[in-house]
Amino acid sequence: MHVQQKLQLRPETPVQDAGFSADSQSLWTVHDELHVRRWDTETGAEQCRLDPWNSPIPSRFVSPAWDWDRRRARACVSACGRYLLALLPETEHGTVFSRVFSLESLEIITVNYGLCWFSSQPGVLTKGHGKQLAATAKIADVEPSSFSHLHDLAADQYLHELAFLPQSHRRFCLSPDRRHVASWQGWQEHNTILPPRANEVSVWDIADQSRTSRFEFEQNRPLAGHQDAIFDALFLVGEDPRLVTTSRKESWGSASDEHNALVWDFASAEPLFALEGLCRSAVHVKSTPCGKMLLTLSAHDTIREAFVRVFDAASGRALFQTASHRTQQLPPYACGVDAMAVSADSRYLATLCSNTGRVHVTALDDATLLASYDVAVSDNETDRQALLRFSPDSSQLLVAVSRACIEVRRLAD
Secondary structure (H helix, E strand, C coil): CEEEEEEEECCCCCEEEEEECCCCCEEEEEECCCEEEEEECCCCCEEEEECCCCCCCCCCCCCCCCCECHHHCEEEECCCCCEEEEEEEECCCCEEEEEEEECCCCCEEEEECCCEEECCCCCEEEEECCCECCCCCCHHHCCCCCEEEEEECCCCEEEEECCCCCCCCCEEEECCCCCEEEEECCCCCCCCCCCCCCCCEEEEECCCCEEEEEECCCCCCCCCCCCCCEEEEEEECCCCCEEEEEECCCCCCCCCCCCCEEEEECCCCCEEEECCCCCCEEEEEEECCCCCEEEEEEEECCEECCCCEEEECCCCCEEEECCCCCCCCCCHHHCCCCEEEECCCCCEEEEEECCCCEEEEEECCCCCEEEEEECCCCCCHHHEEEEEEECCCCCEEEEEEECCEEEEEEEEC
């Protein structure tokens, strides 16, 4: 495979977010004060603009007559490339009004008096009751709270109520069939002791609004569970419903073994196996779209590892770890992986270190490092970010380490 530079954009205003269109032919960028622009990925020509403050398409939704705080507004492009979520705060109290647009018709699909998030399943929006947005918050870091309901964006209709979830649960994930949701408290940086039940995950039947199982720590099992707070959880794709959970700190699992990522049986709520050899903090876990592999970003204390670990999702067996991002120019703690992305066809894994600007592209079938290249890094740390996305057709890779520059590379066999 060859990786060829296809496009480099240097817009005149800083970029908050960027993503490919659903047909992979265009690129959407979100700029400060929410100027949203679409670019042709072949020529780099600007094709159109979308103004989240004043939609060009008449809308049936009534917007509040607020004095908007444009500097604190945030927006992001959905992973599928079909939708834009804009969080619009008012000036006096920071109360947020959310709008979701179709990036194909440019119409407003739905609104919410409060925060919204794109869920773990494509085309599903989570609406919440929380109405405050911190001045410096990135949209990916907005703290979820007070979930309201799920909204099907494709059908533009109410999907499921979420108000039954415990108020202490600030994280959740949706099953691929949209029938179940797993919720947990979430790991908090300020926690010095383990809050009650923070090491448990509850699974709920959404239609019945009832708990179907609880994954919790039991000392007498071969795999006891997590002794510390759950950091991340993910439903696995497949006929047998399973859930993978990770813990932020080290040496959790059974009393004698160190396991930070466990795969649980959905029906019995028993741990099936641990991810082999993963005794460091599993910060984030991701599944390949085909469901055959699990990928983890790990850390020791607060230092992220310089590679991604890859596991067999059916057994937890360690398959390989990607090439390290360490360099002789920077100390090891500055070379951790800040972002990873998997292509829609499950063939490629891209990893990014934002301090060095180094991108690695790895073949998931044989662990071969297919490409390694550098992108522009800003000297100003406040302008740095870590955007890494494959196009929906898996033929292009978007990378941005600086808010002033976006690069698109073509992946060709």
